[in-house]
Amino acid sequence: MERCTCSKAGSAERTAGATLTQPNDSALVTIDLYPYVGETPPRAFRSWLTPNPLFYVRNHFSEPEIDLTSWSLSVEGSVSTPLSLTSGQIEAMPKHTVPVTLECAGNNRTDLEPAVPGNKFQCGAISTAIWAGVSLRNVLEQAGVGPGATEVLFEGADAGEPEPGYGQTPYLRSLPLEVAMHPDTLLTYEMNGEALAPEHGHPLRLIVPGWYAMSSVKWLRAIRVIDYSFEGFFQTDRYVINSGLRKPDPVTRMLVKSHINEPEHGQALSLGEHLVTGVAWSGSGRISNVEVSDDGGVTWRPARLDGPDHRYAWRQWCFSWTPSKPGHYTLMARAQDELGTWQPLEPDWNALGYAINGVMAVCVSVTG
Amino acid sequence: MERCTCSKAGSAERTAGATLTQPNDSALVTIDLYPYVGETPPRAFRSWLTPNPLFYVRNHFSEPEIDLTSWSLSVEGSVSTPLSLTSGQIEAMPKHTVPVTLECAGNNRTDLEPAVPGNKFQCGAISTAIWAGVSLRNVLEQAGVGPGATEVLFEGADAGEPEPGYGQTPYLRSLPLEVAMHPDTLLTYEMNGEALAPEHGHPLRLIVPGWYAMSSVKWLRAIRVIDYSFEGFFQTDRYVINSGLRKPDPVTRMLVKSHINEPEHGQALSLGEHLVTGVAWSGSGRISNVEVSDDGGVTWRPARLDGPDHRYAWRQWCFSWTPSKPGHYTLMARAQDELGTWQPLEPDWNALGYAINGVMAVCVSVTG
Incomplete structure (x- = not known):
């Protein structure tokens, strides 16, 4: 309890x-500044919809600066037709709107005893918005997924050294192919009817409904269809349930x-x-x-x-x-x-x- | 066509x-200034949710100035217990959240030939928001509706002379009792997770889902349970379908x-x-x-x-x-x-x- x-x-x-x-309270509760992490004030939970300025933010690196005029999304790897999609091409595809609650995998971390490292989240790393964009499935079908594919890897434009000595890496996460192909898995450019804000991943954010939010990669710039099990810092070093009793399970x-x-x-x-x-x-x-x-x-x-x-x-x-x-x-x-x-x-x-x-x-x- | x-x-x-x-376009399309009437820019219809600043506005009089510290909602007429509810008392009642599209009864008026008088609405007098507040039914049950009641009359704090020579009147509309008692008919204080803005009826707006928006009285200050058929400027002189062929029908x-x-x-x-x-x-x-x-x-x-x-x-x-x-x-x-x-x-x-x-x-x- x-x-x-x-x-x-x-x-x-x-x-x-x-x-x-x-x-509602009027601003996020700051948990960390570099990179920025802020919780939704608990009184905002009284609203079913979280207004954009009160939607919690969990960054892993500094927010990348993105020039939309030169930006494109690359779709590559085990596909028959690699793609490079401009924002105009993405917007011209069928738009799909889904209400989704996102919760950070570390929400309520401060409840644990004995205490554990990581952002000191209380209960505010959860929010709800109406997300709109295109079904990832549409994009993958356009590219043509190869027969041996098992996962889809997502790369954000944010990058850095996640811990001393690890070396530089972009934010990378993969999804099982069947989750990536679900029609409600979205590439979003809109949140509560407004253009996605920089802190929420502008210009494009993956939204994986039902999954903890580490899967909903922000500032998406590349999608790679792969035929192996991806291992990376944010996939195997972090976001795993390590109880010390058995092999760590991924957070899903x-x-x-x-x-x-x-x-x-x-x-x-x-x-x-x-x-x-x-x-x-x-x-x-x-x-x-x-x-x-x-x-x-x-x-x-x-x-x-x-x-x-x-x-x-x-x-x-x-x-x-x-x-x-x-x-x-x-x-x-x-x-x-x-x-x-x-x-x-x-x-x-x-x-x-x-x-x-x-x-x-x-x-x-x-x-x- | x-x-x-x-x-x-x-x-x-x-x-x-x-x-x-x-x-989306970034601002309302102004239809009139005194009182203010503005349409939602059509490109905003591409979003299922209309952001608050782009939600259309149709005022009948100047926006009233309301001091929340002295404000209360009176519930009177054919009730066993007249009420005067403060905002705190209203907020303490069960909160109910409903997504509702509001359309002005005069939306697309410029489509008609021959032309008719009234605000020159094109197609932008319609928007969708997530509304939250209390079920009107809860308030009416608290007051105890009298046995002969047939309608419920709603009074806004906005007032003026609706046409020369008519005299002063507040904005007044009534609803059949069964519509007023529907659990989704709301007294709202919140729109898209934010406090209701002045132009949308702060501190309290009636929302009647499914009805043209003239029923969703803004700046609500009094509710009167009545046992007669209300007639008033905005009920019988306006918001009636007058085709010249038969007795005018009310807009519902x-x-x-x-x-x-x-x-x-x-x-x-x-x-x-x-x-x-x-x-x-x-x-x-x-x-x-x-x-x-x-x-x-x-x-x-x-x-x-x-x-x-x-x-x-x-x-x-x-x-x-x-x-x-x-x-x-x-x-x-x-x-x-x-x-x-x-x-x-x-x-x-x-x-x-x-x-x-x-x-x-x-x-x-x-x-x-």
Whole structure:
């Protein structure tokens, strides 16, 4: 069971007065500056759609400077027709729009004990946007995938030395061919109806719905169809689940998880009815159930699912809670996805701190 | 059959060079200044979600100045418990999020011949956003609707003299009780994850999904449950279908309609495959079919529906078109909703120019 510290960070208590002007905090919570990493302020989770300026940012290197007039996307490797696509050619292909929640694989890393290295993410490395672009499948079919192909490798224009002594490398990630060929795997140039911003990968970002966001390569400049299993720093040195017990597993789909939006941790409430609200998501399917406990996980009652219901986006939920007497309460939420998988009470500890999906606990006091 | 002039207005031809930075035009197309009325630039229709700064604006009076610290919403009339709700109380109620396309009843008014008075809307008085707030039903249930109630009347904080000699009136509209009690009829304070902007009705806007947008009262300050049929300037003098043939009918749900996003009217194309894309919507249900004609409506072929599929939001569609020889072509699109209603070739002319949903024609030339 995780004690969420994030609802204390950067968000004022709700005031009794006027609030409709300021539903969200107004800026990202900075986690690192070089390269820039910033979390979405937790109050923004109360909106199903994350406005672009509040969408979390996780860079691995400095943002590359890209001149769009000379930019093109190369598609190469095990293909019958290598391509070099300009932005105009990409825009002229059928445009496909998909709502997608992206979560950083290291989100909630600070929940782990003992602590692990890496960006000190609390709970804000997750956001939801409407993404639009072209199906990667269309581009791959245009290039003609070779018969022996097994993976597709993506190269960002961002590059650097990921750790001392490693040497220079661009940001590189691969996908299994069948994931790359899924029609909802997108090459996006638009986010919430606006042109992709530089910090989100302008001019082109791969979006892999359901997968942790390390797969959604920003500043995409090359796609290489390959017939081997790619190994690279961000594929095999990082973004692997290393529990010390067995061979590390790659990080892939987002594990089923929920977040309590309100009340906030440490909040003082009066006796009476209160709403417990939040979001829940899974990379493996829609959310089928959310349950809430007010006794630290001993008993659970069903929450009501609400709002837009999309395969790849988080689902809002709401629970009417009327504590019977004053006291201290530990509120918890757990989600189940349509495959039947329940969010665990405790996350699996792993040395690099990925895929942390333990139940969140919010402690509140109720006064008479 | 309507010749759409809007794709010529305010939108440059697509250039061959870099375009991914500027998918939409950057500002509203001004229709009137006092009060402000502005259309969404047509190129923004290529995005399923309309960004807030490009969401069309149709004001009836000057925007009211509202001090949120003293603002409250009154709920009165035929109710057992009159209410005065602060913004904090409204925010504390269950939040409900719904994607909704709003279309002004006068959209495409310039299509009519003979011409009619009113704002000279081309095709840009329509936009789509993710709206969030509380179900009006929750508020009405809290107030307790009286047994004889038949309608609910909504008053905006905007007021003035709608035409010379009429006298002062606030903006007033009523809804049948059953529409007001639908759980998706919302009192919204949020649009696309951001606080509602002043021009869109801050602090509170009624949103009536499926209805032309005159029902979605902005700057809401009072709700009155009534047991009579409301008559008022914006209910019986305006927003009625007056064809001169019979008693005027009130404007209610959006008629089934489609828009061609690309190619643009007057565009010159080369021989080969081109995409015809657009959006389609109906206030009475989901879109079930879109068909495209390249011979001025003689023959029709099915388009492919794409993108998010929501009950109250427009649906994107796409059609692969390969003209067989050079020449001038008249492209048309028609939509059908799930009730089986087809968009008509010609709209019904009416004296005030509302609910104009004739098929749009886009003329292009194809050169060898």
